[in-house]
Amino acid sequence: MSITVAVSGASGYAGGEALRLLSGHPEVEIGAVTAHSQAGERLGVLQPHLHTLADRVLEPTTADVLAGHDVVFLALPHGASGPIAAELAERSPDTVVIDAGADHRLESAATWAQYYGTEHAGTWPYGLPELPGQRGRLAGARRIAVPGCYPTATLLALTPGFGAGLLQPRDVVIVAASGTSGAGKALKPHLLGSEVMGSMSPYGVGGGHRHTPEIEQGLAWAAGEDVQVSFTPTLAPMPRGILATATARLTDDADPAAVRAAWETAYADEPFVRLLPEGQWPTTAAVIASNHVQVQLAVDERAGRVVVVSAIDNLCKGTAGGAVQSMNIALGLPEQAGLESQGVAP
Numbered sequence: 001m002s003i004t005v006a007v008s009g010a011s012g013y014a015g016g017e018a019l020r021l022l023s024g025h026p027e028v029e030i031g032a033v034t035a036h037s038q039a040g041e042r043l044g045v046l047q048p049h050l051h052t053l054a055d056r057v058l059e060p061t062t063a064d065v066l067a068g069h070d071v072v073f074l075a076l077p078h079g080a081s082g083p084i085a086a087e088l089a090e091r092s093p094d095t096v097v098i099d100a101g102a103d104h105r106l107e108s109a110a111t112w113a114q115y116y117g118t119e120h121a122g123t124w125p126y127g128l129p130e131l132p133g134q135r136g137r138l139a140g141a142r143r144i145a146v147p148g149c150y151p152t153a154t155l156l157a158l159t160p161g162f163g164a165g166l167l168q169p170r171d172v173v174i175v176a177a178s179g180t181s182g183a184g185k186a187l188k189p190h191l192l193g194s195e196v197m198g199s200m201s202p203y204g205v206g207g208g209h210r211h212t213p214e215i216e217q218g219l220a221w222a223a224g225e226d227v228q229v230s231f232t233p234t235l236a237p238m239p240r241g242i243l244a245t246a247t248a249r250l251t252d253d254a255d256p257a258a259v260r261a262a263w264e265t266a267y268a269d270e271p272f273v274r275l276l277p278e279g280q281w282p283t284t285a286a287v288i289a290s291n292h293v294q295v296q297l298a299v300d301e302r303a304g305r306v307v308v309v310s311a312i313d314n315l316c317k318g319t320a321g322g323a324v325q326s327m328n329i330a331l332g333l334p335e336q337a338g339l340e341s342q343g344v345a346p
């Protein structure tokens with residue numbers, strides 16, 4: 001028996017990636033595909049790479065259209081998922097809802113209001129199965145909040161160290177470069193090809209980026225205490241990929257020789273996270289179009305810090321792949337179903 005999955009925001013990047021992965025999922029039948037301003041258009045016009053779905057017509061994103069599916073993926077702008085999820089809960093209480101947007105990620109309503117400026121829609125189980133204890137919270141879940149792409153990359157880089165009590169909770173510094181698809185498909189002047197090509201630029205500098213509290217929240221879960229982060233995102237001239245460089249101060253009694261062992265232990269049995277052999281460093285090229293994550297670290301003994309680098313595909317593990325992985329866990333399916341693909345090269 002197949003699971004029917006509706007994808008809303010199907011004209012966008014995250015929705016398109018969800019459809020790419022779900023169309024190869026052995027247990028899934030794709031149901032409604034919906035959009036907003038482009039409802040009525042054929043998918044083949046907007047997502048020409050989704051060959052087998054080209055003749056599907058986008059329907060409007062309403063609870064009526066989405067109701068009755070086993071699973072609904074929401075890949076909508078911030079603030080749009082909350083209302084539609086609330087309506088779906090009334091109309092279709094058995095439907096599992098997976099939100100790729102930010103609406104249900106944060107525990108603190110005050111922090112949500114500070115960074116997003118709207119009313120908080122609530123908090124759902126966080127869809128990062130690699131966090132300690134998180135698979136148990138996702139098994140059987142009816143609602144899942146998919147993490148932001150930068151939080152996925154940086155939490156996977158740093159949580160083993162915090163979980164093992166090796167890192168100080170202050171003075172954590174993260175600089176991450178993202179491909180332009182992270183910003184979505186909607187037209188933005190600073191993302192015009194002539195502005196982006198051949199140049200890298202920072203944005204959200206000085207603690208203003210809305211992923212800062214989400215990263216602090218995830219690190220605090222691992223550390224068991226508040227963690228303070230300085231996070232700087234940068235835009236890189238590539239369509240996909242995130243390379244995050246995270247550094248944190250080692251605790252006074254941390255044995256530098258034990259540091260690597262913490263990451264080895266954390267990721268020994270993870271199907272999608274690979275601590276690379278010593279000396280090999282992550283690249284975005286290696287993870288593009290796959291749900292895999294590369295991690296590497298070094299102890300900078302002179303600075304008393306660990307330096308961890310992670311690479312993900314922002315649209316795959318950073319959004320739609322992470323969403324499918326969490327869906328699989330929630331429904332009791334093999335965790336890797338639909339996510340078997342290697343990367344692409346060159």
Ligand SMILES: NC(=O)C1=CN([C@@H]2O[C@H](COP(=O)(O)OP(=O)(O)OC[C@H]3O[C@@H](n4cnc5c(N)ncnc54)[C@H](OP(=O)(O)O)[C@@H]3O)[C@@H](O)[C@H]2O)C=CC1
Pocket residue numbers: 008009010011012013014015034035036037038039061074075076077078080100101102147148149181182183184185186314315318319
């Ligand atoms: N891109 C990424 O790497 C990541 C994205 N996300 C999150 O996923 C969500 C989607 O992002 P992304 O695909 O990049 O964005 P896009 O801009 O590419 O797509 C947005 C989608 O939402 C639809 N939409 C726009 N306004 C509304 C509305 N008011 N009500 C309902 N639907 C609407 C659009 O439809 P139409 O085209 O018809 O107007 C389109 O299908 C966002 O919340 C984003 O933060 C999360 C992690 C990473």
Ligand SMILES: CC(=O)N[C@@H](CCC(=O)OP(=O)(O)O)C(=O)O
Pocket residue numbers: 100101102147148149150178179180181182183184233235
């Ligand atoms: C390059 C770029 O612009 N990236 C996006 C992050 C995308 C993401 O993960 O998103 P959400 O939290 O919005 O779901 C940004 O910095 O706003």
